[in-house]
Amino acid sequence: MKLGELLLKATGSTPQTGNIKGVCVVCGTEVDNGIPLKECVSDNFTGWSYFFAGNCMCPECAYLFSDQTFRRKSWVALLHGYKVFKNDDAQQILFNPPDTPFFIHIAKTGQKQTWLTCIHRVAHNPHRYFFSHEKYDVPILFEHDRAATYIQIIAEAMAKGLTKTELTTCEFKMKTWQKAIESGYRDFLRELTKFKGDILWEVLVDVYRKAD
Numbered sequence: 001m002k003l004g005e006l007l008l009k010a011t012g013s014t015p016q017t018g019n020i021k022g023v024c025v026v027c028g029t030e031v032d033n034g035i036p037l038k039e040c041v042s043d044n045f046t047g048w049s050y051f052f053a054g055n056c057m058c059p060e061c062a063y064l065f066s067d068q069t070f071r072r073k074s075w076v077a078l079l080h081g082y083k084v085f086k087n088d089d090a091q092q093i094l095f096n097p098p099d100t101p102f103f104i105h106i107a108k109t110g111q112k113q114t115w116l117t118c119i120h121r122v123a124h125n126p127h128r129y130f131f132s133h134e135k136y137d138v139p140i141l142f143e144h145d146r147a148a149t150y151i152q153i154i155a156e157a158m159a160k161g162l163t164k165t166e167l168t169t170c171e172f173k174m175k176t177w178q179k180a181i182e183s184g185y186r187d188f189l190r191e192l193t194k195f196k197g198d199i200l201w202e203v204l205v206d207v208y209r210k211a212d
């Protein structure tokens with residue numbers, strides 16, 4: 001199932017069809033009911049680099065561009081429902097996704113359609129699945145146990161006063177090092193540097209909220 005098909009089912013929508021025989025630039029499917037690109041994206045569309053060779057969009061992929069909410073908001077889609085969510089709820093949703101198949105997108109500024117890298121990445125396993133986050137131009141793999149470990153470490157680090165910026169970059173201020181040495185957790189801080197460049201880690205730092 002492609003992402004466009006899931007969203008059509010999720011929202012209970014009927015796709016618009018066209019009459020172009022060709023190849024969809026988004027998913028690569030050959031179609032004979034394709035829709036012209038200029039009817040799908042506006043003149044100021046900036047996501048051309050996501051597209052493949054082709055000359056139209058299939059009805060399912062065209063649907064992805066028909067509603068700006070898909071770009072502007074964080075959302076979760078499943079077969080019988082679609083809902084936008086606040087990023088305060090993202091951690092909870094990642095760890096407790098709905099029934100499969102589903103797909104989760106986390107928006108930040110609402111500018112980029114990074115789910116375009118996930119057209120063929122609809123989730124079928126709640127413990128191990130791909131999702132999209134606006135800061136990253138790649139599908140992000142969520143693995144439940146690894147993510148749960150990360151969240152524990154992030155909670156511990158934040159309780160020690162580390163900032164999200166430090167945790168995201170894994171570069172720590174001088175005074176953070178000093179405090180760690182004085183308080184006896186230098187090794188903990190040093191261990192954190194192994195997460196540098198780990199996208200799942202960075203996303204979990206972003207969505208982490210302190211438990212009530």
Ligand SMILES: [Zn+2]
Nearest residue numbers: 024027058061
């Ligand atoms: Zn398509």
